[in-house]
Amino acid sequence: MSAMAARISTGDVAHVARLARLELTPDELERFTEQLGAVLEHARDVEALDTEGVPPTAHPLPLVNVLRDDVVRPSLDRAEVLAAAPAVEANRFRVPRILGDAP
Amino acid sequence: MTVTTTDWETVIGLEVHAELRTETKLFCCCRNSFGEEPNVNVCPVCLGLPGSLPVLNRVAVEYAMRIGTALHCRVQSSIFHRKNYFYPDMPKDYQISQYDIPINAEGWLDLPGGRRVQIERAHMEEDTGKSTHVGGGGRIHEATYSLVDYNRAGVPLVEIVSAPDMRSAEEARAYVDELRSILVATGASDGKMEEGSLRVDANVSVRAKGDGQFGTRCEIKNMNSLRSLGRAIEYEAERQVALITDGGSVAQETRHWDESAGRTGTMRSKEEAYDYRYFPEPDLVPVEPSDEWIASVAASLPRLPAQRRSEIAAASGMGVESESVVTVVRLGLDGYVDAVIASGAGERGTAIAVRRLANEVAAEIGSAAHLTEPAFCRLIAMESDGSLTTAQARTVLRELLDNGGEPDAIAARLGFEAMEAGDLEAVVDQVISAHPDEWSRYVAGEAKLAGFFMNHIKAATEGKADMKAASALLRSRSA
Numbered sequence: 001m002s003a004m005a006a007r008i009s010t011g012d013v014a015h016v017a018r019l020a021r022l023e024l025t026p027d028e029l030e031r032f033t034e035q036l037g038a039v040l041e042h043a044r045d046v047e048a049l050d051t052e053g054v055p056p057t058a059h060p061l062p063l064v065n066v067l068r069d070d071v072v073r074p075s076l077d078r079a080e081v082l083a084a085a086p087a088v089e090a091n092r093f094r095v096p097r098i099l100g101d102a103p
Numbered sequence: 104m105t106v107t108t109t110d111w112e113t114v115i116g117l118e119v120h121a122e123l124r125t126e127t128k129l130f131c132c133c134r135n136s137f138g139e140e141p142n143v144n145v146c147p148v149c150l151g152l153p154g155s156l157p158v159l160n161r162v163a164v165e166y167a168m169r170i171g172t173a174l175h176c177r178v179q180s181s182i183f184h185r186k187n188y189f190y191p192d193m194p195k196d197y198q199i200s201q202y203d204i205p206i207n208a209e210g211w212l213d214l215p216g217g218r219r220v221q222i223e224r225a226h227m228e229e230d231t232g233k234s235t236h237v238g239g240g241g242r243i244h245e246a247t248y249s250l251v252d253y254n255r256a257g258v259p260l261v262e263i264v265s266a267p268d269m270r271s272a273e274e275a276r277a278y279v280d281e282l283r284s285i286l287v288a289t290g291a292s293d294g295k296m297e298e299g300s301l302r303v304d305a306n307v308s309v310r311a312k313g314d315g316q317f318g319t320r321c322e323i324k325n326m327n328s329l330r331s332l333g334r335a336i337e338y339e340a341e342r343q344v345a346l347i348t349d350g351g352s353v354a355q356e357t358r359h360w361d362e363s364a365g366r367t368g369t370m371r372s373k374e375e376a377y378d379y380r381y382f383p384e385p386d387l388v389p390v391e392p393s394d395e396w397i398a399s400v401a402a403s404l405p406r407l408p409a410q411r412r413s414e415i416a417a418a419s420g421m422g423v424e425s426e427s428v429v430t431v432v433r434l435g436l437d438g439y440v441d442a443v444i445a446s447g448a449g450e451r452g453t454a455i456a457v458r459r460l461a462n463e464v465a466a467e468i469g470s471a472a473h474l475t476e477p478a479f480c481r482l483i484a485m486e487s488d489g490s491l492t493t494a495q496a497r498t499v500l501r502e503l504l505d506n507g508g509e510p511d512a513i514a515a516r517l518g519f520e521a522m523e524a525g526d527l528e529a530v531v532d533q534v535i536s537a538h539p540d541e542w543s544r545y546v547a548g549e550a551k552l553a554g555f556f557m558n559h560i561k562a563a564t565e566g567k568a569d570m571k572a573a574s575a576l577l578r579s580r581s582a
Contacts, residue, residue, distance in 0.1 A: 019187075020380075021189055058182045058383060058388075058389045059182070059385075059387075059388050059389060061388055063388045064180075064388055064389045064390065065388070065390060065391055065392075066158065066159065066387075067158075067159050067161040067164065068132070068159065068160060068161060069161060069162075070125050070126045070127050070160050070161060070162035071126065071127065071132065072127050072132055072133070072134045073127075073132035073133075075133045075143060075144050075146050076145055076146050076147070076150075078140075078143055081142060081150065082142065089237075089250055090141070091140065091141045091142055092235070092250035092251055093142070093191070093250065093252075093253070094248055094250055094251075095191040095234075095248065095249050095250075096248060096249075097246055097247055097248050097249065098191065098236070098246070098249050
């Protein structure tokens with residue numbers, strides 16, 4: 001627990017939970033701090049390896065340049081799309097009042 | 104607010120978002136188009152429905168490479184990141200963008216006036232949907248609810264970030280003007296600020312002249328025209344100087360330009376700044392353009408504005424920084440100059456063409472479509488060889504812009520036959536003999552009377568006289 005506490009604090013977890021709009025009880029906060037700490041501890045094992053001369057990996061798949069042609073294909077039917085929304089007005093998605101501005 | 108800014112220097116860096124002119128969105132096959140009915144161009148990918156996966160648009164990548172190449176950037180292998188935030192304009196709750204490894208890095212752009220602005224990066228990202236706030240007069244904080252249209256969500260953007268290299272609102276405007284010309288010339292974007300396909304945010308700070316350190320900056324958003332960009336920067340610089348001279352300090356924050364009030368207001372302070380939790384987008388693999396691809400994009404680039412200006416300056420004998428040359432290239436009227444040069448016009452004819460384009464045509468740019476290249480070339484030839492006076496050429500040109508047609512036919516209809524040299528001489532002699540007192544004073548050296556005689560000649564010929572020829576005649580008679 002002490003090594004994990006050095007990796008991540010309940011304060012860190014509370015901060016990340018707030019950014020992700022998650023409401024955690026004090027018990028959950030404690031539990032997730034422990035679990036996330038264990039994950040980070042596992043990552044430390046990897047850090048112990050000698051990666052000198054190994055290029056950084058951006059993606060686990062050995063693929064690059066997966067591209068498509070710039071050709072229009074039919075979009076979804078609007079009535080069908082809007083029917084799945086909780087609220088609609090003037091063919092737009094109606095959403096609750098936004099607190100704060102666009103980033 | 105009256106603050107003397109003579110001892111202060113404004114430091115400006117700009118972030119320009121340019122929508123790309125692709126047929127489809129960045130990661131899905133929905134149509135990329137402006138001004139359609141709401142929510143007609145949406146699919147599982149751009150609506151963020153579970154299980155959908157993005158696939159990158161090849162043409163968007165190519166356009167981004169064109170922009171980077173035109174800005175002298177290093178075009179490099181890059182990856183995408185997720186920028187996480189909760190806001191209904193992105194239904195996925197994140198925007199796919201490029202973060203630490205953008206496709207284009209470290210370039211530059213030269214302003215027509217000569218200053219070089221460094222470009223830090225030009226990266227790809229997707230646009231957001233469009234929200235309309237209902238209630239509270241459309242102001243977000245007082246709105247009762249909002250309506251969202253996702254047609255724009257996922258439209259490809261390139262964000263071009265400059266270094267803080269500009270020092271005045273005028274330079275910032277010149278930068279956006281030049282960048283817009285470059286974007287249009289590359290074919291990557293239509294650069295329409297009024298339709299939102301070009302959007303500019305400004306980072307503004309002030310410092311005492313000679314100070315090596317930058318001051319604390321504010322980011323200004325919501326400027327919808329070059330004019331509001333200039334006004335917003337000037338307002339913000341004065342605000343910051345006033346704060347500092349009153350013993351206060353500038354807080355780093357994002358500010359919103361209110362066009363009607365003519366002021367900036369706080370959007371959010373640094374304390375509330377978003378923590379976007381960027382992480383690599385697992386659904387997209389790296390983009391690694393080959394050397395061949397990069398070279399072929401560079402080879403396909405058309406001549407860019409700076410090159411066009413120097414070519415036209417050389418052909419017309421005008422300066423590269425000539426306002427007329429800059430205007431002609433900025434408005435994309437350089438094709439007419441090419442046509443005039445190809446029609447065999449020399450330096451003088453080319454210079455006349457540049458002036459007509461920068462004045463009459465620029466003033467009625469919306470009608471430029473009526474003006475065909477052959478008609479314009481013919482008009483310039485007529486003005487060059489003296490068959491039309493400058494005033495007549497302007498009139499014929501305005502008619503061409505309004506209604507199209509053939510310059511010869513229009514000139515004939517307006518009664519603009521060229522005056523025979525003999526006729527002009529007769530008129531000049533008539534005017535001289537009608538004003539013997541003025542003439543003897545003019546001959547004795549009262550040079551300002553030349554204008555008096557020119558006005559009489561102009562009136563007597565009903566504006567048909569070639570005033571240069573008339574002036575030469577007047578001088579030769581007095582010698």
